[in-house]
Amino acid sequence: MKLATLRDGTRDGRLVVVSRDLRRAVPAGCRRLQDALDDWEWHVPALREASDALNAGRAPQAFDLDPGRLMAPLPRAYQWLDASGYLNHVELVRRARGADLPPSLYEEPIMYQGAGDTPLGPTDPIEVDDPELWGADFEAEVVVVTADCPQGATREEAARSILLVGLVNDVSLRGLIPHELRKGFGFVHGKPASAFSPVFVTPDELGEAWDGAKLSLPLVVRLNGEVVGRPNAGADLTFDFPALIVHATATRRLSAGTVVGSGTVSNRDRSTGVCCLVERRTVEQLEHGEARTPYLRHGDRVTIEMRDADGRTIFGAIDQQVAPPSRCV
Structure with missing residues (x-):
């Protein structure tokens, strides 16, 4: 469905x-x-x-x-929780910022609470005043939508709570994030509204690609028509969705309609490309001594899509252009 x-x-x-x-x-x-x-x-x-x-x-x-x-399929979500389930992504991003990698990163996921009140539709523009100065970046991820889930949920309860699966472009402003994190509290400016896939689907629509915990299919990302990544969302996933939901319920219950993100899909095999520009820039720094790929600019077009084994689109495409803010309320 x-x-x-x-x-x-x-x-x-x-x-x-x-x-x-x-x-x-x-x-x-x-x-x-x-x-x-x-x-x-x-x-x-x-x-x-x-x-x-x-x-x-x-x-x-x-x-x-x-x-x-x-x-967005859920135009006002009661809660939007995004994690970093792929440690390859965490390692590269932390390295790009010159930040330490504490041992706890390998033991439990990191997660932030984003803006659930204004998610974007799949073709809505990414509105940024100065995308180059602010370091506008896309992040292609898989998401799930939960039923009510109790505080202190078991892994089995967490898995049963997953009702729907979809995709998200979790837009990040890389130039603003370090300043916010240095304050020791978290993101606000660095994480504007995210955009969700045209449809969310029940897990039975995914067939053998969904094992109840993760979705094992390539996530294809294009920038201005060029494929920049097609990593498999089931590979190198350190913390799967039940694990993320268990983590989220450690001190609170989740209400029906909570959206949980996997974090940027990222494979250790670099031949699969990237689902965000900061990873490409970090690899360029490691290999060439400097980042060569710019962040997003006005007019750039980002497309995110996942197809099944027969080549059929599952969720439809997130297809956005970067634009100046419209100032509409």
């Missing part, structure tokens, strides 16, 4: 069920994705029935889906 949110002039849009090929959609029985998540067991039978009818060509209310009309 694939779910998306159609822009309709309201803050939370209108939930739609989407066909497997992402070409057609039908209105869902509940208005918002959060409504479905709040009472998943009640809503999921009707949602699955709508999905089955749509994919079988038996949905009279079906319409052609325009990706440009889509908001």
